[in-house]
Amino acid sequence: MGGVQSFREMCDRTKNTNIRLSLPAVCVVWEIAMIILFGVFIRYNWESDAHWAESKHNLSDIENDFYYRYPSFQDVHVMIFVGFGFLMTFLKRYSFGGVGFNFLIAAFGIQWALLMQGWFGSLDYSDGKIKVGVENFINADFCVAGCLIAYGALLGKVSPVQLLVLTLFGVTLYAVEEHIIIKIIHARDAGGSMVIHTFGGYYGLAISWMLYRPNLDQSSRLQGSKYHSDVFAMIGTLFLWMFWPSFNSAIAGHGDGQHRAFINTYLSLAATVLTTFALSSLFQKHGKLDMVHIQNSTLAGGVAVGTAAEFMLTPYGSLIVGFCCGVLSTLGYVFITPFLEKHMKIQDTCGIHNLHAMPGFLGGVVGAITAAAASDTVYSHEGLVNTFDFKDEFKDMVPTVQGGHQAGALCVALIFGIGGGILVGAVLRLPIWGDPADDNCFDDEAYWEVPDDEENIIPNIQYNNHMQNKDVLESNFSMDQDSRPRS
Amino acid sequence: MGGVQSFREMCDRTKNTNIRLSLPAVCVVWEIAMIILFGVFIRYNWESDAHWAESKHNLSDIENDFYYRYPSFQDVHVMIFVGFGFLMTFLKRYSFGGVGFNFLIAAFGIQWALLMQGWFGSLDYSDGKIKVGVENFINADFCVAGCLIAYGALLGKVSPVQLLVLTLFGVTLYAVEEHIIIKIIHARDAGGSMVIHTFGGYYGLAISWMLYRPNLDQSSRLQGSKYHSDVFAMIGTLFLWMFWPSFNSAIAGHGDGQHRAFINTYLSLAATVLTTFALSSLFQKHGKLDMVHIQNSTLAGGVAVGTAAEFMLTPYGSLIVGFCCGVLSTLGYVFITPFLEKHMKIQDTCGIHNLHAMPGFLGGVVGAITAAAASDTVYSHEGLVNTFDFKDEFKDMVPTVQGGHQAGALCVALIFGIGGGILVGAVLRLPIWGDPADDNCFDDEAYWEVPDDEENIIPNIQYNNHMQNKDVLESNFSMDQDSRPRS
Amino acid sequence: MGGVQSFREMCDRTKNTNIRLSLPAVCVVWEIAMIILFGVFIRYNWESDAHWAESKHNLSDIENDFYYRYPSFQDVHVMIFVGFGFLMTFLKRYSFGGVGFNFLIAAFGIQWALLMQGWFGSLDYSDGKIKVGVENFINADFCVAGCLIAYGALLGKVSPVQLLVLTLFGVTLYAVEEHIIIKIIHARDAGGSMVIHTFGGYYGLAISWMLYRPNLDQSSRLQGSKYHSDVFAMIGTLFLWMFWPSFNSAIAGHGDGQHRAFINTYLSLAATVLTTFALSSLFQKHGKLDMVHIQNSTLAGGVAVGTAAEFMLTPYGSLIVGFCCGVLSTLGYVFITPFLEKHMKIQDTCGIHNLHAMPGFLGGVVGAITAAAASDTVYSHEGLVNTFDFKDEFKDMVPTVQGGHQAGALCVALIFGIGGGILVGAVLRLPIWGDPADDNCFDDEAYWEVPDDEENIIPNIQYNNHMQNKDVLESNFSMDQDSRPRS
Secondary structure (H helix, E strand, C coil), X not given: CHHHHHHHHHHCCCCCCXXXXXXXXXXXXXXXXXXXXXXXXXXXXXXXXXXXXXXXXXXXXXXXXXXXXXXXXXXXXXXXXXXXXXXXCCECCCHHHHHHHHHHHHHHHHHHHHHHHHHHHCEECCCCEXXXXXXXXXXXXXXXXXXXXXXXXXXXXXXXXXXXXXXXXXXXXXXXXXXXXXXHCXXXXXXXXXXXHHHHHHHHHHHHHHCCXXXXXXXXXXXXXCHHHHHHHHHHHHHHHHHHHHHHHCCCCCCHHHHHHHHHHHHHHHHHHHHHHHHHHHCCHHHCECHHHHHHHHHHHHHHCCCCCCCXXXXXXXXXXXXXXXXXXXXXXXXXXXXXXXXXXXXXXXXXXXXXXXXXXXXXXXXXXXXXXXXXXXXXXXXXXXXXXXXXXXXXXXXXXXXXXXXXXXHHHXXXXXXXXXXXXXXXXXXXXXXXXXXXXXXXXXXXXXCCCHHHHHHHHHHHHHHCCHHHXXXXXXXXXXXXXXX | CHXXXXXXXXXXXXXCCCCCCHHHHXXXXXXXXXXXXXXXXXXXXXXXXXXXXXXXXXXCHHHCHHHHHHHHHHHHHHHHHHHHHHHCCCECCCHHHHHHHHHHHHHHHHHHHHHHHHHHHCEECCCCEEEECHHXXXXXXXXXXXXXXXXXXXXXXXXHHHHHHHHHHHHHXXXXXXXXXXXXXXXXXXXXXXXXXXXXXXXXXXXXXXXXCCCHHHHHHHCCECHHHHHHHHHXXXXXXXXXXXXXXXXXXXXXXXXXXXXXXXXXXXXXXXXXXHHHHHCCHHHCECHHHXXXXXXXXXXXXXXXXXXXXXXXXXXXXXXXXXXXXXXXXXXXXXXXXXXXXXXXXXXXXXXXXXXXXXXXXXXXXXXXXXXXXXXXXXXXHHHHCCCHHHCCCCHHHHHHHXXXXXXXHHHHHHHHHHHHHHHHCCCCXXXXXXXXXXXXXXXXXXXXXXXXXXXXXXXXXXXXXXXXXXXXXXXXXXXXXXX | CHHHHHHHHHHCCCCCCCCCCHHHHHHHHHHHHHHHHHHHHEEECCCXXXXXXXXXXXXXXXXXXXXXXXXXXXXXXXXXXXXXHHHCCCECCCHHHHHHHHHHHHXXXXXXXXXXXXXXXXXXXXXXXXXXXXXXXXXXXXXXXXHHHHHHHHCCCCCHHHHHHHHXXXXXXXXXXXXXXXXXXXXXXXXXXXXXXXXHHHHHHHHHHHCCCCCHHHHHHHCCECHHHHHHHHHHHHHHHHHHHHHHHCCCCCCHHHHHHHHHHHHHHHHHHHHHHHHHHHCCHHHCECHHHHHHHHHHHHHHCCCCCCCCCCHHHHHHHHHXXXXXXXXXXXXXXXXXXXXXXXXXXXXXXXHHHHHHHHHHHHHHHHHHCCCHHHHCHHHHHHHHCCCHHHCCCCHHHHHHHXXXXXXXXXXXXXXXXXXXXXXXXXXXXXXXXXXXXXXHHHCECCCCCHHHHHHHHHHXXXXXXXXXXXXXXXXXXXXXXXX
């Protein structure tokens, strides 16, 4: 800990948020690298190549995987860009950064994810090319989700360059971790409780611990919401909540698998809403509801049912998981987040511990138990084989052993999250990334041209009142609005 | 009427909006009840159960009902949560309540709807279980829509606990009414003009009449919109408008039924927009458009074409319905809503009479006429049987008689709406639900932790100006922003 | 030029924005015309008619074109109404006009587009009827997109009546141009780089040139954004960005065509985001990002890949197109838009030159090159025939010639855009349309009932401060809020 501390101090030089060279350089160099790598490696897969017309034989056009998965893909896509993006607009002066940097790092990450996940999962050894179709793009969105979760812990405290580095390493770690969990351990995780949420959550928390800012209270005037920024955040919450059934079912098995994953997620989320409202009211003075809880904890049920969504969790099982998650997640906001900040030196802006890390861990446990309890009676033999992919080298696997593998997978996700986060956090402490000073956090002014509006006008009025000069005030008032013409 | 009046007075005690015990208690007890009932009754249906892999035989995976209905389901889901939710954010200080309570009661209602509608419609008598699949979830969303419509009339004047009670009874009434209309009377109502909108509209208006507040003008300072709250409401309007074709086609027949329902709804809505803009401009001083009309009346065409959407209404028939609805609904906002408030003691915050009740009634009439005019020539024999479900015990039904049944169904919806609303309204007048006082309506402060922002800052400035002390002002100003740190 | 100038002066009479007669008249007369024309011409097509049940024979219900295209249709629909609508809310006091007039002209245009495009493309010569199904509705949305793009150049400077005229002529021109390009020249343009974006972009720019306002700087106080209006605009940006893959694939060939169009668009857009952020930072003082670029230039990659999206552009080819577009479009905002305004008398409020016109032109060029380079090896013979529709009278076409046809089509789009825009612009200069005066542009007050809120409150405070009378201030303050009760 002492070593970490002194490393921290070494890195805390004077901050300069000018990223005029570093941001363009990283973006352009990286995009050129992507073009080269895509040129060498990425090709259309069977179902998206023009040869399909000849080679599909008797298949109907509608049986192209595109029609199974594209509606779900689009829902997931909305979750990544509008869902995560708007959920992070809640801060009163960091809405541009919330939605804008989310946009940047997601667009950056999906390209790298196609490559990384492709090398591990879609490489055609006959010609050394990665063949991509709609399922790869869903997986790329999933992969990026892990990094966006981590961003939630760091919201307002890091520069866009740091976020790009976080995403570069995050996607890399994710692809390795996913390969180990899905292919080597042969765990099932359709909705990513372990692979996405546990990994992403602890990855973000570990980075936040490495980037601990003891004097963050210097920015506390901006570390809250405004009335309208809370309404904007509800856009994010609702699109995440509504489309979570698509998230958990997007890459589940065709037919009953997708159908069941949607049902389980829908029910779990519905239950979570009720217990979140209950706990939020119970723990506030006068029983008033807290927007932080409503915006975040209502989603925890979708996280916790991710692994087990395609299993025969049963409808009431889903309700039970959702019920517990609403309670746990809201308690997390009331008790654990302050505790983490005070005693663990983990500053978690969006409370991802309560929305992703803890429910994701719970989801891994639920998945392990549900898998271990599976049986031929409940699933039918063919159903069991389909659901758990007991084929090829795993054709002799039994549910109880599968449960153990699920538990092992959860440990892998934890280790990658915490270990990777500490390493990447160390890199991000280097004093070269353009992050804001402690008294300049949560402020869009650092990285954005911010239009003047009512908040900036008010100080002018104060100033002018003392002049008692109406004319000056009015000219000043209109100058203010003229000063930054658009386009 | 005298009895009602004295009952009203008896109930109007001093108001206390503290719901710290009642809200958590209702939510938690209810959710536990749901878990028990789901455990006893709800199971996956054939297409979402893992046994499907064995029992589907020669069916392609893509013929699972999931792929027919899930995209429509998601559109309906967006309408329920974002559409209705954001449409109700228009009030300047009740956006949290608009979108937040909409979220709560929808999540609450869909669970109860799955049970209630399941008992009536999806009960498998062989094992006493309700078997659910994607169509049940669409129907649950539909059922909740009826309650959210009712909420529109009461927006800003009731407590969340009252809303949960309204929803509990509303869903129950809806399920019975739907069973009578669809199964017993054998009326067709794919888009729910009668079942959802007529019922929900009159249910809400009747409750509002029971909860009449003679001194509501004490809250009139908050009974309007702000510039940005009107823009938020447009999010709701547009998502409702865009996805209404999915709403009306979601449970229509596979193939041409869904296809035609989408076309009719699309055209009706397009026509409504033009006449709404026309009438809005015509009835305002200087021809200025009124956001209230644009936000609401543009949607009336979707309501009015609900019953007839899957019929051979013809494209120009849809345009005519939409044309009339835009006119009627806008006139409703200009003349009928003030009349209802002044002379009928019905305070209708969102104007649901003009958006749901009246267009829904009109839709029932259009449906009855279109059904009565159906013929083998227009539909083909098989088309007629498919569209009107002239099978089994109704295989001898003829279109003219079907028209009569449709008219009868409309009466049932009216009776359930008005009768149910009066009963539930009586329950909601009891002085135990934590509703706000007359001078405290339309204000999020009653039930939410509201962040301080510019509106709250202005009174401070006024106050401090009298001190003529700039330092005090500034310190106060920053304290204000510090006073409620987030998370 | 002199003639144009004197015509301009002739038309610049005193402005009167009262549209109480003209707007309702145009809307109602037009809608009645639509009903008559739909009654004469428009019928359900084979797949949406009730006869389908009998005539589909062995087809599965799921092979109804509805299930191939409806999810994409809904995404396109969201782009038209929420995407374009909210993208145009960025102005501080023109959000109502941005989203509201977008709503009006889109709803108006789609009806006329169904007729115009139907006469050219879906007319059944056996009975003289236009038979419509889901693909027609996608095409109608596409057609309207052209007019909405043109609106972007004129945002804040025209009356709704002018917009309806612009749309009436725009749709007509579009349908003729599309017929020439697709049917006569036999060019391919699934995503409409030429047909939609090049045409729409230059159409809008030419109209803007005809409507040049030398004294527009009188409205410069309103020609910028506010903090929250920029966040609203991001809703539009993101929905456009996320659903652009659906836009470009919506009418592509079933199966691999749609699949590939989605992939190419997705990748191009991802690359554009990175270069847009890079250039935006590079060209601003202190490296700060400009919301104008992020809101607009990030979309240029979707425009530029429109024509080639269904071709075998290859994944890295898509990245290259996106890379270049992000650079070009951002440079356009920095250099070309000011140049156009200063030296070419083209005032382009939203910068459609950089988002649509230029990338659309580039997209046409990319399409021509990609088509010319096509081969049996890359596509397979059947794939080539399918992708380029080398059937019937074009069965002997070869790719190199097709490339020439694509280039010719691009010229047609340009000519229709510029020529049509000049003609329509001349009509719109007539002093009868109710457009605002130069000092009254970008202001919703001209056409909307605008609620009073904080911006209007501030002048009151100024005024009252001079009275030094707190009571007067407070009563005034509350009167203000009471003065326009809602509904």
